[in-house]
Amino acid sequence: MAQLILNHLTKDFGAAKSFGNGRPAVADVSLALRRQAFLALLGPSGCGKTTVLRMIAGFEQPTDGSIFYGDRRLSDAERALPPEKRNMAMVFQSYALWPHMTVAENVGYPLKVRGISGVPWQKLVGEALALVKLTELAERRPSALSGGQRQRVALARCLVTQPDVVLLDEPLANLDQHLRKAMEETFRAFHERSGATMVYVTHDQAEAMALATDVAVMSEGRLLQVAPPAEIYAKPEGRVVGGLIGRGSILRLPVAENGERQLGWPVLREALGSRDAIGSAGARLADVLVRPEHVHRGTDGILMRVMACVFEGERFALDLSLGDGQRLKAFSSVALSEGALVPFVISAGWRL
Secondary structure, three states, X not given: OOOEEEEXXXXXXXXXXXXXXXXXXXXXXXXXXXXXXXXXXXXXXXXOHHHHHHHHHOOOOOOEEEEEEOOEEEEEOOOXXXXXXXXXXXXXXXXXXXXXXXXXXXXXXXXXXXXXXXXHHHHHHHHHHHHOOOHHXXXXXXXXXXXXXXXXXXXXXXXXXXXXXXXXXXXXXXXXXXXXXXXXHHHHHHXXXXXXEEEEEEOOHHHHHHHOOEEEEEXXXXXXXXXXXXXXXXXXXXXXXXXXXXXXXXXXXXXXXXXXXXXXXXXXXXXXXXXOOOOHHHEEEEEEEEOHHHEEEEEEEEEEEEEEEEEOOOOXXXXXXXXXXXXXXXXXXXXXXXXXXXEEEEOEEEEO
C-alpha cells in the first residue's frame, strides 16, 4: 500500500476569509504518513485541520504545495485530481445518509455509482454491514436508527469501496459519551480490518490519544509536532503542544539552559526554591510542563496551598498555588481542605 505525502501544503482563501493579519488557513504543512497509519489531526477550532482534510479529499485545491499518494500526484496549485478518482472515502460529522434509502442501499450506493450490481453488490454490502454489526438492520431507514448506528452505516459505506485512504471529520462530535466510547472500538476494528490509511480530525485530545497510531498537532494553520501518542504526551514540543495534550500545568522556572529536558525532583526543587536567583549557574527562565500524575504529597516536598479540591468519582482533582502565585494541577486519593498548606513533590517535569 502506498504512502500519503503532504509536501509544503498551503491554503490561502484570500483576505475575505483569512484569519487575523491575513495569514493562510494552512501554512507550509509537510507530512509523510506511515503506511496503514491512523493519524489524528488535533487542534482547536480554526487551526486548519479540516482544511487539510478537504485538500486531501479533493474538495479544496492547494494554493501552494502538493499531495501525493505513492507516485500519484493528487493535487498541487496547478491541477487537482477529482475526488471520485482518488479512491478515498470520507465520513462526515453529519453522517450524510440518504433518508429515502435503506441501510443496505446507503452502504451500497458507491458501488452502484461504479456500476456494480447483483450478486457482487449483495456480497460486498453484506460484508461491510457484518463488520460494523448492522446486518439485522439492513432494511431499515436512517430515521429508525440511533446516532451510533447511523455512524456505523457511514463507516460501512466507506468500507464497501475498499478505499486506500479514509478521512473522518470529527465523526463522534454528535454522540454522547457512552456512544463515543463504543464507536472508538468500532473505529479501531475498522482500521485493522480495512488496512486503509486513516486521517481523523478532532479537537478532543482524549479521542486522538485513544485511537491514533500518530498524532499531528496543529495551531494557527501550522503543524507543530507529529509523533505517536505516548511520545507526544511525554515529550511535547513547545508551549502550545504541551497545553493541548493532557491536563498539565506550565510553570516558568529557572533551569540550566544546557541541561536535560526531562527534569527530576532534585532539579525542580532547586528551581522552585530559587526563583529569585535567575542567572546563577547558567539558569534562565523556561517553560516547564508538569503533569498532575507527577505531583505527590511528600514530607520532603515544597509547601503549596490547596485552592480547590473537586471530587471526580475515582479521585480528587486539586488546584494548587505555589508561593509566587503560579498554579499547578494534581490528583489526590483523599479530600484536602481548601486553603490548607500541604507539602508536595514533583517527581518529573518536561522543559518545553
